[in-house]
Amino acid sequence: MPVSDKMKSYAEKSSWIRKMFEEGAKMKAEHGAENVFDFSLGNPDAPPPEEFNKVILEAVTDTSPGVHSYMPNGGYPWVREAIAARMSAEQQTDISHGDMLMTCGAAGGLNVVMKAILNPGDEVIVLAPYFVEYGFYIDNHGGVTRVVSTDNNFNLDFEAIDRAVCEKTKAIIINSPNNPSGQIYPEGDLDRLGQLLRDKSAAHNTTIFMIADEPYRKITFDNHAVPPVFKSYTDAIVVSSYSKDLSLPGERIGYLAVHPDIKDKQQLLDAMTLANRILGFVNAPALMQRVVAELQDATVDTSIYARRKELICNILRDAGFHFTEPKGAFYVFPETPIKDDVKFVALLQNERILAVPGSGFGAPGYMRIAFCVPDKVIENSAEGFKNAVKKATR
Numbered sequence: 001m002p003v004s005d006k007m008k009s010y011a012e013k014s015s016w017i018r019k020m021f022e023e024g025a026k027m028k029a030e031h032g033a034e035n036v037f038d039f040s041l042g043n044p045d046a047p048p049p050e051e052f053n054k055v056i057l058e059a060v061t062d063t064s065p066g067v068h069s070y071m072p073n074g075g076y077p078w079v080r081e082a083i084a085a086r087m088s089a090e091q092q093t094d095i096s097h098g099d100m101l102m103t104c105g106a107a108g109g110l111n112v113v114m115k116a117i118l119n120p121g122d123e124v125i126v127l128a129p130y131f132v133e134y135g136f137y138i139d140n141h142g143g144v145t146r147v148v149s150t151d152n153n154f155n156l157d158f159e160a161i162d163r164a165v166c167e168k169t170k171a172i173i174i175n176s177p178n179n180p181s182g183q184i185y186p187e188g189d190l191d192r193l194g195q196l197l198r199d200k201s202a203a204h205n206t207t208i209f210m211i212a213d214e215p216y217r218k219i220t221f222d223n224h225a226v227p228p229v230f231k232s233y234t235d236a237i238v239v240s241s242y243s244k245d246l247s248l249p250g251e252r253i254g255y256l257a258v259h260p261d262i263k264d265k266q267q268l269l270d271a272m273t274l275a276n277r278i279l280g281f282v283n284a285p286a287l288m289q290r291v292v293a294e295l296q297d298a299t300v301d302t303s304i305y306a307r308r309k310e311l312i313c314n315i316l317r318d319a320g321f322h323f324t325e326p327k328g329a330f331y332v333f334p335e336t337p338i339k340d341d342v343k344f345v346a347l348l349q350n351e352r353i354l355a356v357p358g359s360g361f362g363a364p365g366y367m368r369i370a371f372c373v374p375d376k377v378i379e380n381s382a383e384g385f386k387n388a389v390k391k392a393t394r
């Protein structure tokens with residue numbers, strides 16, 4: 001057997017997204033891409049902002065000595081300075097370049113954090129529905145994923161979190177705006193979570209980290225804003241990237257920042273810098289670091305996603321779905337009209353609509369619709385959603 005038992009089981013666990021991807025390719029070959037309504041992938045389709053094209057052209061023509069060389073494993077200090085300045089405003093906390101690391105996307109950043117903090121058997125709480133890769137990242141570094149449900153509106157369920165925290169709890173990952181629910185946690189809830197973690201850390205004589213995974217921070221709707229986690233908790237780490245807000249997921253550029261007063265700060269930063277190196281990233285891509293440094297005030301045109309959010313929500317409402325309207329990101333997570341989400345997603349497939357069952361996010365009875373697709377795809381899916389509901393409920 002060429003592959004390890006663990007990778008075999010990983011492949012089985014990740015089969016939902018892969019299955020939808022394969023089904024989608026087959027359906028598009030059979031019916032033509034324009035006749036398949038593929039809501040299965042969170043691949044941002046808004047173009048990068050205009051400034052990006054200008055800045056990257058300048059960056060690629062730079063022939064100064066050393067522009068393609070190795071660098072400090074945490075990234076160029078001046079790039080980190082530019083990002084720290086923007087983050088200081090965002091987090092209402094004075095962050096310096098020394099509190100940050102450039103990473104290969106948020107995914108790279110999360111792996112760096114896990115590598116730095118986890119001992120074998122340490123638990124990390126994730127809040128369902130959750131980005132399914134968290135489980136792999138935690139397991140990559142010997143940790144154990146503890147799944148805790150959110151409430152009916154996908155907000156924090158404090159009793160459930162309270163019950164789940166134990167002496168082995170090393171961290172909790174919060175993701176706001178959330179993939180897949182589109183929920184944004186209000187400041188009061190972050191404060192309450194901070195207090196809970198402080199109390200539990202004291203009770204167990206440990207440090208429980210709050211890891212805020214924020215790649216969708218800038219993609220919000222209807223004037224909703226994402227509160228600063230650093231104001232609510234000191235032992236906090238923010239991980240983010242330019243995959244969504246500059247539409248650069250293929251360029252693998254992201255960053256992380258620790259709270260300036262986090263416990264054992266230097267030891268933690270040294271461990272994360274070493275993790276960046278020995279996980280094989282070595283450092284985040286040099287060209288992209290130089291590019292994003294110039295784009296701290298730029299964002300994709302989020303009105304594109306806001307318009308699509310309205311379009312899909314109207315279609316789902318008309319078809320009779322129950323859902324919490326997303327406040328950010330580009331996903332909506334409706335209840336399936338029958339309990340069996342896998343069966344319902346199959347009914348949608350008969351209508352040439354691809355969605356991902358909630359089971360793939362630790363939340364059966366729901367499905368994820370990624371609305372980062374052209375308006376026409378959304379508009380032309382309306383009949384199919386109605387038909388599937390009729391067939392499911394007759």
Ligand code: PLP
Binds near residue numbers: 042108215240
């Ligand atoms: N976290 C969440 C919630 C995501 O949805 C994604 C990507 O879809 C990531 C992290 C990883 O993002 P990146 O491309 O920056 O690695």
